[in-house]
Amino acid sequence: MTAHVTRPLAGVRIVEISSFVAVPLAGMTLHQLGAEVVRVDPVAGAADYNRWPVTPDGASIYWAGLNKGKRSVAADIRSAEGQDLVQRLIAGSGVLITNVAGREWHSYETLTRLRPDLIHVEVSGRADGGTGVDYTVNAGIGFPLVTGPADLASPVNHVLPAWDVTCGIYTALAVVTALRHRDATGEGQQVRIPLENVALATAGNLSFLTEVMVNGTERERIGNSIFGQYGQQFTSSDGGSFMIVALTNRHFRDLCETTETADAVAALAKTLDADFTDEGERYRHRESLSGLFTEWFAAHTAGEITAALSATSVLWERYRSFAEVVDDDRVRANPLFTPLRQPRIGEYLAPGLPLSINGDYPKAVAAPALGDDTAGVLTEWLGLSEDDIAALTESGTVR
Amino acid sequence: MTAHVTRPLAGVRIVEISSFVAVPLAGMTLHQLGAEVVRVDPVAGAADYNRWPVTPDGASIYWAGLNKGKRSVAADIRSAEGQDLVQRLIAGSGVLITNVAGREWHSYETLTRLRPDLIHVEVSGRADGGTGVDYTVNAGIGFPLVTGPADLASPVNHVLPAWDVTCGIYTALAVVTALRHRDATGEGQQVRIPLENVALATAGNLSFLTEVMVNGTERERIGNSIFGQYGQQFTSSDGGSFMIVALTNRHFRDLCETTETADAVAALAKTLDADFTDEGERYRHRESLSGLFTEWFAAHTAGEITAALSATSVLWERYRSFAEVVDDDRVRANPLFTPLRQPRIGEYLAPGLPLSINGDYPKAVAAPALGDDTAGVLTEWLGLSEDDIAALTESGTVR
Numbered sequence: 001m002t003a004h005v006t007r008p009l010a011g012v013r014i015v016e017i018s019s020f021v022a023v024p025l026a027g028m029t030l031h032q033l034g035a036e037v038v039r040v041d042p043v044a045g046a047a048d049y050n051r052w053p054v055t056p057d058g059a060s061i062y063w064a065g066l067n068k069g070k071r072s073v074a075a076d077i078r079s080a081e082g083q084d085l086v087q088r089l090i091a092g093s094g095v096l097i098t099n100v101a102g103r104e105w106h107s108y109e110t111l112t113r114l115r116p117d118l119i120h121v122e123v124s125g126r127a128d129g130g131t132g133v134d135y136t137v138n139a140g141i142g143f144p145l146v147t148g149p150a151d152l153a154s155p156v157n158h159v160l161p162a163w164d165v166t167c168g169i170y171t172a173l174a175v176v177t178a179l180r181h182r183d184a185t186g187e188g189q190q191v192r193i194p195l196e197n198v199a200l201a202t203a204g205n206l207s208f209l210t211e212v213m214v215n216g217t218e219r220e221r222i223g224n225s226i227f228g229q230y231g232q233q234f235t236s237s238d239g240g241s242f243m244i245v246a247l248t249n250r251h252f253r254d255l256c257e258t259t260e261t262a263d264a265v266a267a268l269a270k271t272l273d274a275d276f277t278d279e280g281e282r283y284r285h286r287e288s289l290s291g292l293f294t295e296w297f298a299a300h301t302a303g304e305i306t307a308a309l310s311a312t313s314v315l316w317e318r319y320r321s322f323a324e325v326v327d328d329d330r331v332r333a334n335p336l337f338t339p340l341r342q343p344r345i346g347e348y349l350a351p352g353l354p355l356s357i358n359g360d361y362p363k364a365v366a367a368p369a370l371g372d373d374t375a376g377v378l379t380e381w382l383g384l385s386e387d388d389i390a391a392l393t394e395s396g397t398v399r
Numbered sequence: 400m401t402a403h404v405t406r407p408l409a410g411v412r413i414v415e416i417s418s419f420v421a422v423p424l425a426g427m428t429l430h431q432l433g434a435e436v437v438r439v440d441p442v443a444g445a446a447d448y449n450r451w452p453v454t455p456d457g458a459s460i461y462w463a464g465l466n467k468g469k470r471s472v473a474a475d476i477r478s479a480e481g482q483d484l485v486q487r488l489i490a491g492s493g494v495l496i497t498n499v500a501g502r503e504w505h506s507y508e509t510l511t512r513l514r515p516d517l518i519h520v521e522v523s524g525r526a527d528g529g530t531g532v533d534y535t536v537n538a539g540i541g542f543p544l545v546t547g548p549a550d551l552a553s554p555v556n557h558v559l560p561a562w563d564v565t566c567g568i569y570t571a572l573a574v575v576t577a578l579r580h581r582d583a584t585g586e587g588q589q590v591r592i593p594l595e596n597v598a599l600a601t602a603g604n605l606s607f608l609t610e611v612m613v614n615g616t617e618r619e620r621i622g623n624s625i626f627g628q629y630g631q632q633f634t635s636s637d638g639g640s641f642m643i644v645a646l647t648n649r650h651f652r653d654l655c656e657t658t659e660t661a662d663a664v665a666a667l668a669k670t671l672d673a674d675f676t677d678e679g680e681r682y683r684h685r686e687s688l689s690g691l692f693t694e695w696f697a698a699h700t701a702g703e704i705t706a707a708l709s710a711t712s713v714l715w716e717r718y719r720s721f722a723e724v725v726d727d728d729r730v731r732a733n734p735l736f737t738p739l740r741q742p743r744i745g746e747y748l749a750p751g752l753p754l755s756i757n758g759d760y761p762k763a764v765a766a767p768a769l770g771d772d773t774a775g776v777l778t779e780w781l782g783l784s785e786d787d788i789a790a791l792t793e794s795g796t797v798r
Binding site for chain 1: 404407408420424427428432446449450451452453454455460461463464465467525526527530531532534535536537538539540541542543544545546547548551553554555556557558559560561564565568569571572573575576577578579580582583586588589590591592593595596597599600601602603604605606607608609610611612613614616617618622623625626627628630632640641642644646647678679682712714715716717718719720721722723724725728729730733735736744745747748749750751752753754755756757758
C-alpha cells in the first residue's frame with residue numbers, strides 16, 4: 001500500500017450533485033486524497049458551469065479550478081430515466097455529496113432503500129431551512145460591520161467566500177469520518193451541514209458571539225489592527241504596505257529594537273503606567289505605540305524594511321497583489337503548484353492539496369468538460385454496453 | 400454502535416501541542432466527533448492562555464471557546480523528564496497534532512522510534528519554512544488589496560481569521576484520513592500543512608491566481624459587489640443595510656418584480672443592447688441595474704423590504720451586528736447551540752459541531768482549565784500511581 005500513502009482514499013467512489021463552491025471543493029479535496037469522484041450535472045450544465053472568471057472564449061476558469069480531477073457525467077435529471085441512472089450510480093458508489101437540497105429522488109430516505117449503508121452529506125443554506133449563499137450568510141453574521149477602516153459606517157463584504165471554503169472542508173471531513181465509521185460498523189450516515197451553521201459555530205468558537213453573551217460587549221471596528229494583540233499596518237517611504245504582528249514579548253522587543261524605539265517605548269510605558277509585557281496592554285495602547293513605530297517605517301523604503309525585519313523574530317508581511325503573488329517564488333518554486341494542461345483554458349500552475357503526506361503534495365489533475373466521462377462511468381460503474389449508451393444518448397437521457 | 404453514531408471517533412486518543420486557532424480548532428473538532436483529545440501545555444500555559452476577549456476577572460473567553468471538551472495536561476516540557484512523559488502520552492495515543500514546529504523532541508523522526516505507526520500532523524507558517532500567522536499570510540496573498548470600498552487605496556484585513564479556520568478543518572481531515580488509512584494498512588503518516596499553502600491553494604482553486612496566469616487580468620476592488628454575478632448592498636429608508644444576490648434568472652426576475660423595475664430593466668437592456676439572462680451581463684452592467692433598484696430600497700423601511708423579499712426566490716439578508724445575531728432565533732432556537740456552564744466564564748449558549756449526524760448535532764462540552772486533567776490522564780493513559788504523580792508535581796515536572 002506504500003504507493004497509496006498519498007492517495008489514502010483510493011478505491012472510494014463518490015457521486016457529487018452540486019454547484020458553486022462548497023460541495024465542488026469538498027469533492028475535489030476527496031479526489032485529491034485518492035477517491036474517484038463523479039460530478040453529475042444536468043445536460044446543459046449546472047448554474048456554475050459558465051461562472052466568471054472566464055477565458056476570452058468563454059470557458060470558465062472558475063469551474064475548472066473547483067472541479068479538478070473529477071469525472072463528469074451529464075444526464076437529464078428531470079426525467080425518470082435519468083434519475084434512475086443517477087440513483088444507480090449513487091447506490092453503487094455508496095456516497096453522495098450534494099448542495100441540491102430538497103429533491104425527493106436523491107433524498108436520504110429514497111436512496112437508503114437502494115443502498116442501506118449510504119453516506120449522504122447535504123449542504124444547505126440556512127439552519128432554519130431558508131436559502132442562503134456565502135455573501136448573504138456573511139451579511140447576517142456580524143463580520144461585515146466590524147471589517148474595514150474604523151471611520152467607515154457601511155458594511156464591508158469579504159471577497160474570499162470564507163464560509164463556502166470552510167463548509168467544503170467540513171463536508172470532506174464528514175465524508176471521511178463516515179467512511180471510517182462504515183468500515184468499522186457497516187452503518188451509513190445522514191449528515192447535514194447548513195452553511196449558516198458553519199458561520200455561526202465559527203463566530204461562537206472564536207468568541208465573537210460569546211463575548212456579547214458573557215461580557216455584554218461587542219467587537220468594535222478597529223481597521224487593520226488585530227484585536228487583543230499588537231498588530232498593525234504600516235507604510236514605507238516608497239508606499240509599500242506592511243502588516244506587522246507582535247504576539248510574544250520577544251516579537252515586541254525585536255520590533256522596538258528594529259524601529260529604534262526601545263527607549264521611547266520604555267518612556268511611554270512609564271507615562272501611561274503600562275506594562276508592555278502584557279499583550280492586552282499592548283493592544284489597549286496600540287495607537288500610542290503605532291505612533292512611535294510609524295516614523296521609522298515612513299523613513300525607510302520597502303526594501304530596507306524587508307531587510308531589517310528579516311533578521312528578527314517579528315511576524316511581518318508586505319501586502320501583495322494577486323499578480324505579485326503569481327510571480328513570486330512562493331508560487332513558482334512551491335511544490336504545492338505543478339504545471340497543469342487544462343483543456344479549454346491553457347497551461348498554468350495549479351495548486352494540489354495544501355498538505356503534504358510523507359513529503360509529497362497530492363497533485364492537481366485537469367478538470368473534465370461537461371459529460372466527458374458519461375460513457376466511461378456508465379460502462380465501468382453500471383456495466384452498460386455501447387448500445388445501451390447509444391440509446392440513452394439518442395433519447396437525450398445522457399450527454 | 401448506534402449510540403456512537405454521533406461520536407464516530409469514539410476510542411481514538413489524540414495529543415495536541417498547540418496554541419492560537421488552527422490546531423486548537425482541529426483538536427476541538429476531533430473531540431466533537433468523539434475522540435479523546437489531550438491538550439498538553441507548558442506549566443505556565445501556552446502563549447494563547449490569556450488571549451482576549453477575557454472576562455472582567457481575566458479568564459480567556461477565547462481560550463475556552465477553542466478548547467471545549469478537551470482534557471488539559473500541564474507539564475514542564477523544557478525538562479527531559481517532562482518531554483519523556485509527553486512522548487509516552489503521544490506514543491500511547493498514536494496521534495499528535497501540533498503547530499509547535501521544529502522541536503526535536505516531538506518531531507516525526509524522534510517519535511516514530513517510539514511508535515512506528517504514528518500519525519503526526521504539523522501545521523507551520525510559510526511553505527518555505529518561514530514563520531507566519533493568519534494576518535501576515537493574508538497580507539501576502541492578495542485579498543486585502545481587493546477588499547472594501549472601490550475608492551479605498553489602502554489594504555483591508557479580514558477580521559475572521561479565515562486561513563486559520565480553514566487550516567484547522569484541513570488538519571482534522573488529515574487526521575481522520577490517516578486514521579482510516581492506518582486501520583486498513585497499519586501504516587502511520589507524516590502530514591505537514593503550511594498555513595500559507597492553505598491560503599495559496601484556496602486563492603488558486605477560486606481562480607484569483609489562475610486568472611492572472613491565464614488571462615493576464617487581475618481582480619479589481621469592487622466594494623460589496625460580487626464578482627461575475629449580480630450581488631449588491633442596498634440601504635432602506637430607515638438606514639437598514641441589505642445584501643441582495645441574484646444568481647439565476649428566476650432570482651433576477653423576482654428582484655425586478657419586487658422592486659417594480661421590470662419595465663425599466665427591459666428598457667435598459669434595449670438601450671445597452673444587453674442580455675440580462677446572462678449572469679456576466681448582469682455583472683457588467685451592475686451599476687446601471689443597481690441605480691434602478693436603489694430607489695425602491697430607499698423608499699421602503701427595513702421591515703417592508705424584509706416582508707417583500709421573503710415572498711420571493713431572491714437571495715437576501717439584512718446586515719446584522721454580533722449583538723443582534725446573539726438575540727436572534729437563529730442562535731436561540733438553533734439546535735447547534737446548547738447552554739454550557741463554563742467554569743471561570745459563566746453560562747452561555749455554545750455551538751457544537753456545525754453538522755448534524757443522523758439528525759443530531761454533537762454538543763459543546765466545557766473547556767478545562769490548565770492542568771485540570773494532568774493526574775487523570777497520567778493515571779488512565781500511563782498507569783502512574785498517586786505517589787508517582789505526587790513526585791512529578793513536587794519536582795515541578797507536571798502541574
